[in-house]
Amino acid sequence: MSTAAALFLATPAAATDKGPGAPGIGDSYFPNHGNGGYDARHYRLNLSYQPGTDLLQGKATILASATQHLTRFNLDFLLKVDSVKVNGRPATFARSGLHELEITPAHTLTRGTPFVVEVTYADTPSKVPVPDETGGFTPWIATADGALALGQPQVAWWWFPSNDHPLDKATYDISISVPQGTQAVSNGIKTRERTSNGRTTSTWVMDKPMATYLATLFIGQLDVRTGRSSSGLPVTTSYSKNLGRYDAAAKESVEQTPQIVDWLxxxxxxxxxxxxGGSxxxxxxxxxxxxxxxxxxxPRFFSSGPDTYVVVHENAHQWFGDSIAVKDWKHIWLNEGFATYAEWMWSEKLGEGTAAEVADFFYNDLPADDPFWQVKPGDPGMVDLFHNATYYRGGMALQALRTEVGDAAFFSIIRAWVRSKEHxxxxxxxxxxxxxxxxxxxLDALFDTWLFTPGKPATSPTGAAVAAKTSSAVAEPPSIAKIKKMHELLKEHKP
Incomplete structure (x- = not known):
């Protein structure tokens, strides 16, 4: 038995008040995502990957705490499992559906007691069956020189077992072994890298809580650049070496990440x-x-040249979506509306249209009979989770709030939100x-109008009356074409 397992060994629970954990965490849209009965605290992933064959071998060590007396619990996972241990002792395991791994420990886990789960596995992620609930979308992409793990709301199932819901964040350390000459990039800070016997192993540490869908793995022939921000934070940017015509514009854009983060x-x-950083x-x-x-x-975000709007959007999410994660996926506008509004503020900084002008343009550009106005960004439904209304109307809601309360109060609200909900x-x-x-x-009426009421609001986000489509009042800020093009791709293949 390992020292860690011995340290966190749970004692048997009383005969009463015990049972299996729920196979879902209770999300409104994705009831089978996440699991009940425990809280994941830390993931240690030791991985080995072979490009070409797409073979991923791993050992996941999960430190968790039981929130009830647990006779059995679930992890969300798709790959073939070789063995499972709980607190150093072999545990039985079985499949329930495609992505549920049911684990029965040798002894009941006591509520409030930490425990350690070890799962060893090996499989080819690109070849596993795709669950219907993902809409046919596979977030593991095998390439000629490596692989990419990237998806929302599902992705972890394809490369590590987890309690897969934003409500259960954890810290991480991820070690990945790849053939020498291949690079691997993940989240946080690279704390170690060593090469031995023709393979290079790098270790990445994320010391702040992270939702499972935000964990990523990028493997291939990469141009990896490192540096420091003006505040002294490490910056890692990485680029596939075969970006072709996108290469220069992509690098010019993403290399501005430290300046954009400072501005945000x-x-x-x-x-x-x-x-x-960014990849x-x-x-x-x-x-x-x-x-x-x-x-x-x-790379197609940079098909027409450098594009900092998408860099602003994704880095605004570091506050809105990453640090402050949703409790339930129906609150997605708290991620996307805020990141979209950050683009509009960036437009103002660049002199390409104020945030108010951009908000009013989108309001006036969409006629009242457009289906856009029937989607409620405050509760869009699973099918419309990434609908344009979640982004644009969510951004309009923030502009309407700014109009109503004034700039001083608006930014006080945003800063207090970020501070009070951090991590x-x-x-x-x-x-x-x-x-x-x-x-x-x-403000109930304002938020009800912009977030929860189908139909086009009677006045614009700045309080102006509806402008006629032929009116000269519907001026197009210079940023609009860039923002529209970016949003067309931003959600193209999300389920």
Whole structure:
């Protein structure tokens, strides 16, 4: 038995008040995501990957704490499992559906007691069956020189066992062994790298809580660059070596990450992590994703030249979505609406249209009979989770709030939100309550109108009357074409 296992060995529970943990954490849209009965605290992943064959071998060590007397518990996972231990002792395991791994420990786990789970596994992730609930989307992309793990809301199932829901964040250390000459990039800070017997192993540490879908793995022939931000934080950027015509524009854009993060911090408050960066893959995933401290970009964002708007969007998520994660996926506008509004503020910084002008343009550009207005960003439904309304109407809601309470109160609200919810989880009602407390205004009607009421609001986000489509008042800020093009790709292949 390992020292860690002995340290966290649970004693048998009383005969009463015990049973299996739930196979889902209780999400409104994804009831089978996550699991009940325990809280994951830390993941230690020791992985070995072979490009070409797509063979992934791993050992996941999970430190968790039981939230009830547990006779059995689940992990979300798709790959073939060789063995499972709980507190150093062999445990029985079985499949329930495609992605549920049911584990029965040798002894009941006592509520409130930490325990250690060890899962060893080996499989080819690109060849595992795809569950219906992902819409046919496979977030593991095998390439000629490596692989990419990138998806939302599901991705962890394809490369490590987990309690797969943003409500159960944890810290991580991820060690990945690849053939010498191949590079591997993950989240956080690379603390170690060594080469032996033709293989290179690097270790990445994420010391702040992270939702499972924000963990990423980028393996291939990469141009990896390291540096420091103006505040002294380590910066890691990585680029596939075969980006071709996208290469120069991609690097020019993503290399501006430290400056963009500094600007965002000036707007909303202290950057919440100890490193930053970004990766551009040639795998063409069809979107960008805010993977914690290391956003990943499809190179086609840079097909027309440098694009800093997408870099702003994904790094705004480091606050809104990563540090502050949703309690339930129905609150997704708290991620996407805020990141979209950050783009609009960036437009103002660049002199390409104020945030108010951009918000009013999108409001006026979409006629009242457009289906866009029937999606409620505050509760869009699973099918419309990444609908444009979640982004644009979510951003309009923030502009409407800014119009109602004024700039001073608006930014006080945003900064207080970031500070009070740092590294936690949140829901819409909590943001509304905070906004009302700081502004001293009753705001239920405003948020109901913009987030929960189908149909086009009677006035624009700045309080202006509806403009006629032929009116000269519907001026197009210079940033609009860039923002529209970026959003077309941003959610193209998300399920």
């Amino acid at each position: 911090a000036g707007q909303v408050g202290r950057y919440p992590f100890h490193s930053m 551009v893959t040639s795998a063409l995933p069809g979107f960008a994703l805010e993977t914690q401290t290391q956003p990943v970009y499809d 936690g989880n949140a829901e819409t009602s909590e943001f509304v309550a905070l906004a009302e407390r700081i502004s001293g205004k009753q």
